[in-house]
Amino acid sequence: MDGTASFGARVTEAVGRLGPLCAGIDPSGALLEAWGLSDDVKGLRSFCRTCVEAFGGVVPVVKPQVAFFERHGSAGMAELERLLIEAAGAGLLVLADAKRGDIDTTAAAYAEAWLGEGSTLAADAVTAHPYLGVAALSPLVAVAARTGRGVIVVTRSSNPEGRSLQEAVTRSGTSVEDSILAQIAAWNGSSDVPTGTVGAVIGATLERTGFPLGQLGGIILAPGLGAQGAQPHDLAARFEGCAPGSVLVSTSRGLLAAGPDPAHLRRAATDLSEELATVLG
Numbered sequence: 001m002d003g004t005a006s007f008g009a010r011v012t013e014a015v016g017r018l019g020p021l022c023a024g025i026d027p028s029g030a031l032l033e034a035w036g037l038s039d040d041v042k043g044l045r046s047f048c049r050t051c052v053e054a055f056g057g058v059v060p061v062v063k064p065q066v067a068f069f070e071r072h073g074s075a076g077m078a079e080l081e082r083l084l085i086e087a088a089g090a091g092l093l094v095l096a097d098a099k100r101g102d103i104d105t106t107a108a109a110y111a112e113a114w115l116g117e118g119s120t121l122a123a124d125a126v127t128a129h130p131y132l133g134v135a136a137l138s139p140l141v142a143v144a145a146r147t148g149r150g151v152i153v154v155t156r157s158s159n160p161e162g163r164s165l166q167e168a169v170t171r172s173g174t175s176v177e178d179s180i181l182a183q184i185a186a187w188n189g190s191s192d193v194p195t196g197t198v199g200a201v202i203g204a205t206l207e208r209t210g211f212p213l214g215q216l217g218g219i220i221l222a223p224g225l226g227a228q229g230a231q232p233h234d235l236a237a238r239f240e241g242c243a244p245g246s247v248l249v250s251t252s253r254g255l256l257a258a259g260p261d262p263a264h265l266r267r268a269a270t271d272l273s274e275e276l277a278t279v280l281g
Helices: 007-018 029-034 041-055 073-089 104-115 134-147 160-167 176-188 232-238 262-280
Strands: 021-025 061-064 093-100 125-128 150-156 198-202 220-223 247-251
Touching: 007 093, 007 150, 021 041, 021 262, 029 041, 041 061, 041 073, 041 262, 061 073, 073 093, 093 104, 093 150, 104 125, 104 134, 125 134, 134 150, 134 176, 150 176, 160 176, 176 198, 232 247, 232 262, 247 262
Parallel strands: 021 061, 021 247, 061 093, 093 125, 125 150, 150 198, 198 220, 220 247
Antiparallel strands: none
């Protein structure tokens, strides 16, 4: 991807064509069973192929939850590699929901694994945790900037367990989450990081933050639609002022319940995407 548009630019273009829905690919044991599939690599492969068939040409981005592949060991990770290839072949951007984060050489190794040229795990973007210090993510940002990929930083998550940490006030008087958003904006505004390289996870269930999201300069991944309680009509106010095409609304369980028939799953994704496009403009 060297020399291509930034991740943010590619998402914005795709959202303009297909709408703002990010479809989760979460092959949990319970969901495999609900689809009548075996909880093994064979079931995993069938599940992923159905998702690619259903979502290709309908949504701009898919988001495989890496944990559901890791639990099958090396064979499961091989299926994730297969999914990356097949999703790209279907014209889908892939956001690997791996939530990696560390310091120094370990962060650099994560960067090469999930964003580096030549890695079989390289996705269009990867989620990352900033809670060892947001600057510790610099190796991931540097590789993403070089390869045209993205880093989506967990910032304001919709799970209640994380809120006390994210809302904590730093010595400067700014909340942790707003400090992270400011650093993301600074990265996207710097000369050596293409605008749109770094984005943020902001739960769709949360009311607006004090940080002006229109200044972020990157993609916002907004999980929480459906099973976690957010509804499409909630989104316009919560993401008012964001650049067109910069908000990806993510749903997994609520959408995947429409399977295993790929035609039914495709119709559910189409209907939801159209509704979200109307709400978010």
